[in-house]
Amino acid sequence: MSIEWYVVLSALLFATGAMGILLRRSPIVILLCLELMLNAGNLALVAFSRMVGNQQGQVFALVVMVVAACEVVVGLGLIVAIFRRKLPLDVDELRELRG
Amino acid sequence: MEAVLFFVAAIGALGGAIGVIAMRNPFYGVLALIVHLFSLAVLFLLLTAAFVAAAQVVVYAGAVMVLYVFVVAYVGGGAESAWEPIPGQRFLAPLLGTALFVELAIAVLASSLLALGHDGPHVNPGFGDPAAIGYLLLEKFLIPFEASSMLLMLAAVGALVLAGHRDGARGGASAGTPREREPDEAPPLAPTGDPA
Numbered sequence: 001m002s003i004e005w006y007v008v009l010s011a012l013l014f015a016t017g018a019m020g021i022l023l024r025r026s027p028i029v030i031l032l033c034l035e036l037m038l039n040a041g042n043l044a045l046v047a048f049s050r051m052v053g054n055q056q057g058q059v060f061a062l063v064v065m066v067v068a069a070c071e072v073v074v075g076l077g078l079i080v081a082i083f084r085r086k087l088p089l090d091v092d093e094l095r096e097l098r099g
Numbered sequence: 100m101e102a103v104l105f106f107v108a109a110i111g112a113l114g115g116a117i118g119v120i121a122m123r124n125p126f127y128g129v130l131a132l133i134v135h136l137f138s139l140a141v142l143f144l145l146l147t148a149a150f151v152a153a154a155q156v157v158v159y160a161g162a163v164m165v166l167y168v169f170v171v172a173y174v175g176g177g178a179e180s181a182w183e184p185i186p187g188q189r190f191l192a193p194l195l196g197t198a199l200f201v202e203l204a205i206a207v208l209a210s211s212l213l214a215l216g217h218d219g220p221h222v223n224p225g226f227g228d229p230a231a232i233g234y235l236l237l238e239k240f241l242i243p244f245e246a247s248s249m250l251l252m253l254a255a256v257g258a259l260v261l262a263g264h265r266d267g268a269r270g271g272a273s274a275g276t277p278r279e280r281e282p283d284e285a286p287p288l289a290p291t292g293d294p295a
Contacts, residue, residue, distance in 0.1 A: 011203035019196025020120030070254035077258035
């Protein structure tokens with residue numbers, strides 16, 4: 001399979017994730033869609049590293065994975081904090097920043 | 100054979116992605132994302148990135164998704180409200196998503212990178228295996244590696260601060276003690292230790 005297929009698939013997955021973020025309102029689903037976009041970026045990184053024949057892109061993909069794990073931990077912490085305050089879990093209703 | 104595997108994995112990845120954005124219940128969305136992640140691991144294997152594929156399965160499908168399942172079970176999957184602050188968002192979003200895909204595809208296919216049309220150069224059998232990646236991580240990219248471990252610790256501490264039992268004020272001091280045991284803040288620490 002030529003590298004093109006992988007890169008176009010990654011573009012398709014990225015667009016799907018972006019569409020999900022625009023479409024959905026539950027913060028959990030938005031985090032899941034962020035995962036989709038990060039994974040699409042990972043796929044492109046690994047595909048390009050295969051295209052060049054250099055493993056450094058794979059190291060970059062691993063770092064992206066670490067950053068995604070951090071993002072998940074903080075995002076889910078926020079969701080739990082919102083839930084504990086009995087606020088609605090809906091990004092359209094959580095529009096005001098107040099202490 | 101490789102083409103068959105690619106198309107099976109690509110359909111799995113795409114189906115999982117569509118499942119994530121289409122499922123009403125977040126729990127099924129998480130399950131669809133697990134399908135997506137496994138399919139991506141197969142794609143990584145096809146691209147001779149064995150270590151990244153293994154990390155994908157162990158870290159993502161194993162640890163991070165368990166965290167999601169815990170939080171979805173804790174919060175409960177509520178239905179989304181019908182109130183739409185931006186009129187026509189339901190129709191605008193697919194349009195913008197399609198536009199983004201077309202734009203990205205044009206950017207890739209019109210880049211006139213000749214190497215895109217090939218399978219990539221021939222690589223040695225050790226390409227992308229744990230030894231090679233570990234060598235790169237510890238020799239060439241030591242500082243980014245250490246920085247990412249720092250980032251993981253910061254994220255774990257941040258999550259503890261965010262979701263800790265600070266709102267115990269609502270329940271009074273007596274509610275603080277039993278609650279301390281319960282918070283699902285133990286999971287964030289466990290999986291975040293893995294990736295590095």
